Amino acid sequence: MVTGLGVISPLGNDPDTLFSRLMAGESGIRLMTADGPRGQFSMIAAPVEFDPVQYFPPPQRTDNLDRVSQISIAAAAMALKDSAIPLTDDGKRRFGVSWGTGMGAAQSLEDSYKQLLLHDPDRLKPLTVLMVMNNAPPSHVAIQHGLSGPNLTYSCACSSSSVAIGEACRQIRHGYADAIIAGGAEAPLSFGLYKAWEAMRVLAVPDRANPSATCRPFSKNRSGLVLGEGAAMVVLEEREAALRRDARIYGELAGYGSSNDPAHLTKPSVEGQAQAMALALADAGLTAGDVDYVNAHGTGTALNDVTETRAIKRVFGDRAYKVPVSSTKSMHAHLLGGAGAMEFVIALLAMQQRAVPPTAHLEVADPECDLDYVARQGRRDQNIRCIMSNSFAFGGTNAVLIARQTEQ
Amino acid sequence: MTTTLETVREILVRKYSLPIERIQPEATLESLNLDSLDLVETLFEVEDEFHIRVPQDGSVDLKIATVQDIVDVVNRLVAMQKPLQLAGGH
Numbered sequence: 001m002v003t004g005l006g007v008i009s010p011l012g013n014d015p016d017t018l019f020s021r022l023m024a025g026e027s028g029i030r031l032m033t034a035d036g037p038r039g040q041f042s043m044i045a046a047p048v049e050f051d052p053v054q055y056f057p058p059p060q061r062t063d064n065l066d067r068v069s070q071i072s073i074a075a076a077a078m079a080l081k082d083s084a085i086p087l088t089d090d091g092k093r094r095f096g097v098s099w100g101t102g103m104g105a106a107q108s109l110e111d112s113y114k115q116l117l118l119h120d121p122d123r124l125k126p127l128t129v130l131m132v133m134n135n136a137p138p139s140h141v142a143i144q145h146g147l148s149g150p151n152l153t154y155s156c157a158c159s160s161s162s163v164a165i166g167e168a169c170r171q172i173r174h175g176y177a178d179a180i181i182a183g184g185a186e187a188p189l190s191f192g193l194y195k196a197w198e199a200m201r202v203l204a205v206p207d208r209a210n211p212s213a214t215c216r217p218f219s220k221n222r223s224g225l226v227l228g229e230g231a232a233m234v235v236l237e238e239r240e241a242a243l244r245r246d247a248r249i250y251g252e253l254a255g256y257g258s259s260n261d262p263a264h265l266t267k268p269s270v271e272g273q274a275q276a277m278a279l280a281l282a283d284a285g286l287t288a289g290d291v292d293y294v295n296a297h298g299t300g301t302a303l304n305d306v307t308e309t310r311a312i313k314r315v316f317g318d319r320a321y322k323v324p325v326s327s328t329k330s331m332h333a334h335l336l337g338g339a340g341a342m343e344f345v346i347a348l349l350a351m352q353q354r355a356v357p358p359t360a361h362l363e364v365a366d367p368e369c370d371l372d373y374v375a376r377q378g379r380r381d382q383n384i385r386c387i388m389s390n391s392f393a394f395g396g397t398n399a400v401l402i403a404r405q406t407e408q
Numbered sequence: 409m410t411t412t413l414e415t416v417r418e419i420l421v422r423k424y425s426l427p428i429e430r431i432q433p434e435a436t437l438e439s440l441n442l443d444s445l446d447l448v449e450t451l452f453e454v455e456d457e458f459h460i461r462v463p464q465d466g467s468v469d470l471k472i473a474t475v476q477d478i479v480d481v482v483n484r485l486v487a488m489q490k491p492l493q494l495a496g497g498h
Binding site for chain 2: 059122125126127130
């Protein structure tokens with residue numbers, strides 16, 4: 001059962017603000033400047049507005065926490081508070097953390113090289129290792145709340161946090177933990193990492209007239225993905241325990257499907273994506289007919305959107321044309337390792353609030369993308385029994401999460 | 409002139425928000441809730457502040473338990489090492 005949500009997102013730092021802005025079709029994408037070696041440089045991205053002092057009031061320190069840790073700790077605390085789960089000594093022994101990221105503390109790693117190569121080859125912050133290791137964020141979360149259940153970090157590019165949530169669900173189902181705080185984060189807006197993405201030529205060309213409309217999934221004139229930053233965490237609790245304590249329940253994580261595309265590092269495959277969706281449905285004991293909303297991976301790249309459309313058709317059959325499929329990346333951009341968790345949270349809120357967020361900026365669809373993408377306008381008063389959230393990654397990892405309304 | 413102890417105390421106050429009256433020479437780092445990672449960080453600050461380097465070759469005993477132990481290490485290194493010419497300085 002999902003009983004708590006927490007987000008630090010490009011569209012606000014709480015789930016309700018995020019969802020209402022998505023429903024309004026607002027975009028967090030903008031042209032911004034960052035520090036580069038030759039002064040400031042311009043990038044198109046969706047940053048979070050995050051004031052560390054608000055979340056880490058002095059004497060708490062943040063100088064040994066990369067941004068990815070800071071936003072993860074903040075989102076986790078929010079989700080735990082939201083769940084109102086009592087943290088007893090026994091409970092904490094059976095409470096784990098499951099977290100995913102693509103690039104982890106990229107900013108701090110970059111800063112450390114900058115310091116060594118440009119300033120002084122002998123002077124590096126003494127705790128650099130502890131800042132940049134990929135499991136720093138979930139470990140800080142566990143320390144802050146005294147959680148001694150399994151503490152696991154997954155890194156499989158853009159599926160990372162979906163995998164973290166799906167694997168956490170299995171941990172609980174198989175009895176290794178009673179509760180897990182699961183999700184992920186990414187803070188990729190550093191000079192070096194931005195340039196690395198740019199070099200691959202997968203970033204969207206900024207829309208000069210309206211930068212906020214740069215990411216246009218499923219559009220005929222889409223030109224690529226936009227990088228975003230953020231963290232999203234959910235509290236997963238064993239079903240009976242959640243019902244017993246009369247917890248507020250956002251939905252039941254009913255199915256998780258995981259598959260791989262073994263043919264190519266970056267080229268997605270219809271087979272692999274369809275396999276993950278079918279596995280998730282089977283795991284949930286549901287059929288495509290039960291799904292009332294799909295939050296698509298929908299990156300806005302040429303390859304992804306067509307491949308995902310075909311994969312949905314393969315799994316959903318005729319229903320593919322009836323089920324609303326939207327890409328909220330059009331507004332919060334691509335949070336890479338944090339994307340899956342953020343979009344799962346959004347899909348849960350869609351179910352809870354009976355509202356489907358739109359695919360923004362979709363004027364004319366690619367002829368090969370012919371599903372109902374909920375173009376430009378969100379829909380309210382929708383009966384959403386069950387949601388599917390798709391994540392597909394460089395490297396090949398496909399991860400699909402399915403949640404349904406609770407049967408009490 | 410500022411003594412070594414005063415500077416070490418300033419560093420600990422600045423870095424760990426410790427009340428200065430608790431930072432007595434005989435105070436153990438443990439009693440100040442400072443762990444081995446805090447010590448490594450403190451030595452890093454001390455190096456900058458005193459323009460010294462704590463060698464990585466094990467030639468200086470780093471069995472540091474108290475504030476006075478830090479002061480002693482600094483004083484020994486200041487005496488041993490010619491102040492380094494650090495780019496930029498302070």
